[in-house]
Amino acid sequence: MTAETKPTKPARPQQRRPDLDTVFSVNDDGSRNFIHTADVKGPWQTRKTAIHLLLLAIYFIVPWLEFGGHPLIHIDLPGRQAFLLGQTFTNQDFYLMFFLVTGAGFGLFVVTALWGRIWCGYACPQTVMVDGVFRKIERWFEGSREKRLKRNAGPWTFDKFWRKAGKHIVYLALATISAHTFMSYFFPIRDLIPAVLSGPTGHTTAFLWALFWTGMLYFDYAWFREQTCIVICPYGRLQSTLTDADTVVIGYDENRGEPRGKKGADGVGDCVDCFRCVQVCPTGIDIRNGLQLECIGCTNCIDACDAVMTKLERPKGLIRYDSLRGFNGEKKRSIFRPRVGLYAFLGILGLTVFSVTALSRSPFEVRILRPKGMPYTLQETAIQNLYNIRIQNKTGIDRTYYVEAGESEKGDDLRFVISQTKVHIPTLEDATVPVFVDLDRSEYTANFPIHFVVRDSLGGAAKTIEATFRGP
Numbered sequence: 054m055t056a057e058t059k060p061t062k063p064a065r066p067q068q069r070r071p072d073l074d075t076v077f078s079v080n081d082d083g084s085r086n087f088i089h090t091a092d093v094k095g096p097w098q099t100r101k102t103a104i105h106l107l108l109l110a111i112y113f114i115v116p117w118l119e120f121g122g123h124p125l126i127h128i129d130l131p132g133r134q135a136f137l138l139g140q141t142f143t144n145q146d147f148y149l150m151f152f153l154v155t156g157a158g159f160g161l162f163v164v165t166a167l168w169g170r171i172w173c174g175y176a177c178p179q180t181v182m183v184d185g186v187f188r189k190i191e192r193w194f195e196g197s198r199e200k201r202l203k204r205n206a207g208p209w210t211f212d213k214f215w216r217k218a219g220k221h222i223v224y225l226a227l228a229t230i231s232a233h234t235f236m237s238y239f240f241p242i243r244d245l246i247p248a249v250l251s252g253p254t255g256h257t258t259a260f261l262w263a264l265f266w267t268g269m270l271y272f273d274y275a276w277f278r279e280q281t282c283i284v285i286c287p288y289g290r291l292q293s294t295l296t297d298a299d300t301v302v303i304g305y306d307e308n309r310g311e312p313r314g315k316k317g318a319d320g321v322g323d324c325v326d327c328f329r330c331v332q333v334c335p336t337g338i339d340i341r342n343g344l345q346l347e348c349i350g351c352t353n354c355i356d357a358c359d360a361v362m363t364k365l366e367r368p369k370g371l372i373r374y375d376s377l378r379g380f381n382g383e384k385k386r387s388i389f390r391p392r393v394g395l396y397a398f399l400g401i402l403g404l405t406v407f408s409v410t411a412l413s414r415s416p417f418e419v420r421i422l423r424p425k426g427m428p429y430t431l432q433e434t435a436i437q438n439l440y441n442i443r444i445q446n447k448t449g450i451d452r453t454y455y456v457e458a459g460e461s462e463k464g465d466d467l468r469f470v471i472s473q474t475k476v477h478i479p480t481l482e483d484a485t486v487p488v489f490v491d492l493d494r495s496e497y498t499a500n501f502p503i504h505f506v507v508r509d510s511l512g513g514a515a516k517t518i519e520a521t522f523r524g525p
């Protein structure tokens with residue numbers, strides 16, 4: 054009788070560990086390694102959730118708010134105008150965008166130089182939507198990370214089907230709402246809703262844009278997720294140039310944690326290599342490998358590791374917010390470094406130029422347009438000049454303007470015929486007022502300056518504009 058041999062268990066494939074040479078969310082064959090983050094709780098999650106909720110509320114409420122009869126924040130691309138907190142900007146104010154964008158950009162640089170990618174973790178719309186909304190929905194429908202992984206590896210059952218279908222229906226509904234909210238920053242929401250309700254034939258352009266953005270957001274939030282941060286977003290790549298040894302980042306205290314080993318083993322550090330910090334990471338990296346481009350500063354690994362340390366009755370903070378100097382055991386950290394000063398100066402400069410120029414802009418513009426190739430006409434006894442006075446109302450309300458003759462060296466010898474002394478101009482529109490000016494031939498010796506005055510009926514602001522009276 055032959056001895057019965059015990060069947061050997063197939064060897065478990067070795068779990069892939071994140072490293073510095075590969076992107077963990079991409080497999081060796083180029084396929085997607087979809088990351089299922091584990092649940093995590095802790096004080097940083099509470100703070101982050103509160104900020105995400107506040108930002109979501111702002112994002113969805115702002116399109117409904119108005120100031121002075123216009124949306125609070127709105128960019129009207131076809132109309133070449135924009136509204137920001139009660140200020141109206143026309144295409145002529147477009148240069149101000151440079152100062153606003155550079156001011157805000159350098160402001161973000163200051164924040165990054167001081168606190169690393171705090172923007173990505175707390176305020177970036179991508180993180181707020183994916184981490185703050187879509188991953189939570191996934192959790193509600195499909196359960197914890199372990200359950201999701203097990204169900205995904207198993208066969209299709211009714212349970213698996215309804216959970217996945219339910220999740221994607223809610224995803225699609227939220228992507229639709231989010232896309233329409235995004236569009237309402239460019240297309241007033243009170244016009245957008247009827248346009249959407251009128252169907253594809255009622256407003257085809259709005260429908261196609263809505264379809265495009267809904268598809269993009271659904272693709273991003275449901276599937277692409279952290280790939281946007283890793284592959285597309287340029288900000289992560291700038292990180293290494295904006296930070297230094299004094300920047301506060303999320304990091305692992307190697308001096309305290311290494312060498313890793315089980316609790317109670319001799320000569321080991323505090324890291325028990327439980328892998329919790331990796332399982333909760335939405336970009337799939339191992340923070341113990343050092344600061345990496347993929348880290349979006351979400352704080353998940355801090356709370357996860359603190360919970361492990363609490364269980365082990367060890368001090369928290371093996372993974373924490375600290376500067377590289379702090380992680381190296383240096384006590385002193387410098388906040389006011391030359392780079393912070395330079396970024397702050399450029400940021401304040403940009404925002405100051407934008408604010409001062411925006412607030413001191415004239416509420417209306419006046420220009421004189423002369424008919425081409427016809428500087429004057431000769432009449433029997435007089436010389437006649439034609440001036441087209443173009444008035445642009447740059448305010449957010451309809452205004453009335455008065456056009457008058459101004460001073461001139463010829464005084465009463467000049468005869469003004471103003472086609473419209475009172476002109477009503479709707480908000481952000483312009484009007485042209487032709488003015489004929491006559492002078493007796495005998496009075497003319499050489500070209501001379503004349504003036505027109507345009508007065509705003511509200512507030513009485515006046516502009517005097519100079520032109521030249523021409524003759525033979």
Ligand code: SF4
Nearest residue numbers: 324325327328330358
């Ligand atoms: S969670 Fe903390 S203890 Fe666990 S592997 Fe990460 S660093 Fe080590």
Ligand code: SF4
Nearest residue numbers: 334348349351352354
């Ligand atoms: S390393 Fe930590 S902070 Fe960075 S993305 Fe991963 S979990 Fe978030």
